[in-house]
Amino acid sequence: MxxxxxxxxxxxxxxxxxxxxxxxxxxxxxxxxxxxxxxxxxxTPDYIIDAAEKAMRQGLTRYTPAGGILPLREAIAAKMLRDHQLNYETDQIIVTTGAKHALYTLFQVILNKGDEVIVPSPYWVSYPEQIKLAEGTPVFVRGEETNQFKLTAAQLESAITDKTRAVIINSPSNPTGMMYSKEELLALGEVCIKHNIIIVSDEIYEKLLYTDREHVSIASLSEQLQKQTVVINGVSKSHAMTGWRIGYACGRKTIIKAMTNLASHSTSNPTTISQYAALAAYTENExxxxxxxxxxxxxxxxxxxxxxxxxxxxxxxxxxxxxxxxxxxxxxxxxxxxxxxxxxxxxxxxxxxxxxxxxxxxxxxxxxxxxxxxxxxxxxxxxxxxxxxxxxxxx
Incomplete structure (x- = not known):
């Protein structure tokens, strides 16, 4: 066969x-x-497990909207405002079956055959494969070890073609653990605005920091950069919830609506019980x-x-x-x-x-x-x- x-x-x-x-x-x-x-x-912390059990006992085990329950999307919006001073309405947020599914769905809705996505190298193993599954072309740009493996604005500019649709920024990074500074992100953002490129900002490790520096979301640096950026995140790493499979994306309403429509025909909603567990993760103590x-x-x-x-x-x-x-x-x-x-x-x-x-x-x-x-x-x-x-x- x-x-x-x-x-x-x-x-x-x-x-x-x-x-x-x-x-x-x-x-x-x-x-x-x-x-x-x-x-x-x-x-996984006990208070999160308790919230999941409570949801089950209350009969909250049925289908939810494909984009996730409203209370969780509200909690994510509050988290984005609290952590990054970013304002998102609930229809600018989709809850997904892990951050990996958010990325997969995003590439499916923004890429046409032959569209290019700039992928800084070293990269997380699934980025290029997901791009290829959406019939896109990953374009690898080497982040030099002497620059802590990070992509520079000059490198980004030189890699852009008329087929470039997006660039991935992963900070802190898997596999290197390196972080982009505010100044580095601003420089990259200027190039993206100039060429009207979507920024895919994978921020799944944002809470796991070991220096005095704070995590900076590129979307928070200007109103235009927020419009250009789709933020990808989830509770897997920050709350020891890898197996619960809850991630999310925040971005333009048109993109999020398309992702929600696609999810409705692929996964339906993320696991209902896990959504209530994630709600507790974002609304109770950390x-x-x-x-x-x-x-x-x-x-x-x-x-x-x-x-x-x-x-x-x-x-x-x-x-x-x-x-x-x-x-x-x-x-x-x-x-x-x-x-x-x-x-x-x-x-x-x-x-x-x-x-x-x-x-x-x-x-x-x-x-x-x-x-x-x-x-x-x-x-x-x-x-x-x-x-x-x-x-x-x-x-």
Missing amino acids: KLANRVQTLTPSATLAITAKAKALKEAGHDVIGLGAGEPDFD STLKQMVASFSERLDYTYELITQLPGVTCVKPQGAFYLFPNVKEAITMTGFEDVGAFATALLEEEQVALVPGTGFGAPDNVRLSYVIEPDQLAEAMRRIDQFIKRHTEI
Whole structure:
């Protein structure tokens, strides 16, 4: 049976592939340390679980509007005003089945065949695949490691063609953890306004910050930039709710209406119970978030110090999210492996440490590792990686 062309060109998720292999080894009895996870290791706070249970007990288990319940959209609007001084009406907001679905739906409604989307590299693995599924063309522009992997206004300007429809800005970034400053965002925004380009601002990690700098939404910098921008966010990372699958998009009414219409024919509404859980997340106290950020900040400092001591490894210290994205080019050369994929595979098989090759993120000299596990496990993982590199260097 022949499959549709649109799915035959897809590249499997590098993060899911390494996670599956690590899980298989673990189930076979191996002592695997997984550094590939893209989710907090904290449990969903009790007050959110209680809200979900209350909703179920009250019979709130039926269909909702495709774009999400009104109280949740009101809470999101209040959150955007509170955090970014951005005014959105409820018909400028759609609640989706995770932030990933918000991105997928957005590309489906803004792209025609051949439209180009500028994707700064390194990038989250699903951006290019979702663009291709909408028959668009991802245009990769390398964010140099010397500039903390960030796209410059000059690079953006030079990549624009008459087919350019949008650009993705992800701050803090997955996989690098880097953040754009207000000045950098203003410069990028000026280029987008000049060329009438939609800004897709993925802000899913906005609450996970480890410096004195505050997160800046590019949409908040001017009235025109708000009109140009579709903000993507959700509760997965900020409230340890990855499995609840609630994300959202805020933007122009025409775009949000089109996304809502498409959702009505694809997923219908996001899970009703999860919407009431997310409502509690945005309307009740966020003490768990502060605890989580403090814990991740400590783990970042601890892991960063260890990883910079590894032979042949360099690393730019991230400012947000919960990933490190070290450069292992010299370590690969020292150990004689063909590429970063072979290096990561051998590390998993020999030392039972799972990290994600940078090729899936458009960065073949790097690996991504998540530090959202206990410090003793992080220390043991670094010890095994050190042992692995030294052993192969001696060979």
